[in-house]
Structure formats: structure tokens, C-alpha cells
């Protein structure tokens with residue numbers, strides 16, 4: 303491997319990521335024959351084939367897979383080093399990879415605005431996915447920080463709760479229960495219910511509460527998007543339970559209301575977590591500090607007014 307160059311490893315990493323020499327050439331602004339030549343020389347240095355072609359597709363061999371994961375480690379460490387050096391020079395620079403659960407997408411982009419303005423040298427990549435997929439990403443060490451409301455207990459992580467995440471019952475504004483107070487939870491069993499998809503933590507939390515109170519929901523529709531659920535509620539397809547944050551941006555045309563149901567809101571928190579074994583980059587540390595110190599204050603600006611109204615269901619109207 304002594305003859306292998308960093309450039310060859312970079313070309314290989316990109317080609318392996320795309321499973322294509324053509325796409326690697328595009329990403330690296332090289333010609334396709336240059337990519338092939340670099341991979342050929344690297345293969346010679348390794349002494350084993352790195353790719354095999356089946357039909358038109360390229361697959362990594364066992365040696366290729368090992369080299370791919372080694373390259374990811376090498377380039378991860380190099381990028382950490384670059385960020386540390388930038389920090390020594392007094393600049394906060396580098397990249398931050400965040401993965402957040404679907405409901406947190408209503409909050410995190412808003413928090414990123416002031417952060418990116420303060421640190422213009424930081425590039426942020428934000429992945430939005432459900433709870434189960436997020437845990438897969440954590441297990442595969444794909445991102446720097448993760449935001450979710452139920453941190454895993456079987457992985458060695460550091461976690462910090464930074465914001466409340468109330469789950470509320472939502473109904474169309476013309477629903478007969480809208481003006482009632484303290485609605486018994488059992489009453490929800492009579493309503494068509496719109497449920498998040500399996501793998502969603504919102505779904506798991508609702509199912510747990512319903513099971514505790516022997517409520518069997520009539521699930522009319524299963525949707526993996528909070529936005530689609532809100533549209534379905536407004537369209538009269540049923541009621542649902544979503545994070546209050548999903549309403550944060552709404553105006554005043556009153557298509558959805560929060561029902562005053564006993565045992566609601568279900569109170570949980572959002573946590574920012576990271577793998578304990580992974581040393582955080584300077585940039586990730588900077589974002590973590592920002593979340594801890596300022597996250598709640600900024601996010602609350604849009605949610606507290608809704609929360610104040612939550613008890614008075616008739617006032618807690620929101621539009622789409």
C-alpha cells in the first residue's frame with residue numbers, strides 16, 4: 303500500500319460510493335479513463351481486485367469493502383484535522399452532518415438559520431428520517447449528531463435533552479369534540495384515526511398510551527409524513543396525534559384544532575445525541591453548545607404561544 307496515493311484513495315472512495323466510474327469522474331471533475339487508471343494502479347498496490355462487474359453494475363469485492371471502510375475512516379479523520387486546524391487559526395470551518403427525526407424538521411432548520419449566519423464557514427448537511435432509520439444511521443456512524451425524542455438504551459451514547467416535545471390530539475376545526483373539555487381518552491376509539499408509519503416514534507408513543515388505557519384506535523389511514531397527516535385531518539379523514547411543533551409555522555385560517563383530551567399532551571423531550579466512542583469535531587461541538595445554550599429559546603418563540611392556548615382548545619386553532 304506504500305505506493306498508493308491519497309488521490310487514488312479519494313478516487314476509489316467516490317467510485318465505491320456511487321458504484322460507478324462515470325459518476326465518480328463527474329463528482330471529481332476528472333475523465334472516466336483517468337478514474338479507471340487510478341483504480342487500476344490502486345488495485346495493483348493492493349494486490350487484489352477491488353471491484354467486480356456483474357452485467358452493467360459494479361460491486362465491491364471483499365477487499366474493496368474493507369478498503370472502502372478504511373477510506374471512510376481516513377477521510378473522516380482528515381476532515382476532523384482540517385477543522386481542528388481551522389479552529390487553531392481562529393476560524394470555525396468545516397462540515398456538520400445532522401440527522402433528525404421527521405418532527406424535528408419543524409424546529410432544527412429554524413435553529414440552523416442563526417447558527418449558519420454566525421458561522422458562515424460551516425456547511426451543514428441535514429438528513430430527515432424516522433426514528434428507526436435514524437437509529438440505523440447512528441449504528442453505522444453516518445452523522446455527527448442526531449436529534450430524536452427516544453434515545454436508544456442499547457448503544458453507548460451521550461445525550462442531552464434540549465427542548466420539550468408535546469404530542470397533541472388534532473382534529474378538523476368543525477369536529478364536534480372541538481369545544482369539549484377534558485374529553486375521556488376512551489372517546490378517541492370512536493373516531494377514525496390517522497396513524498404514522500411503523501418505525502415512527504410518534505406512533506410507538508401513541509400506541510403505548512392507548513394500550514395503557516385499553517383504547518383500540520380505528521386506523522383509517524397510515525401516512526409517513528406529518529404534513530400529509532395535517533392535510534388529511536383538515537380534509538376530514540380523521541383525527542391524529544402529532545408533535546405540537548408540527549404546527550409551529552401555521553397562520554390563522556383555522557382548519558385544524560387541538561382537542562383537550564385527558565392524558566394529553568404526552569410530554570417528551572428532544573435529545574441531541576452522539577456516539578460516545580466518536581470524538582466530536584470542533585464544528586459539532588460548536589453546534590452542540592449552541593443547541594444547549596440557545597436552542598430552547600429560539601424554538602420556543604414559535605411554540606410557546608400555541609402551548610399557552612393548549613388547555614383552551616377552542617383558542618388553539620391553527621391553519622395549514
Ligand code: PGA
Pocket residue numbers: 403404405406431432433434450451452467498501502503504505
Ligand atoms: P418519528 O419520531 O418521526 O419517528 O415519529 C418523532 C420523535 O422521535 O420525536
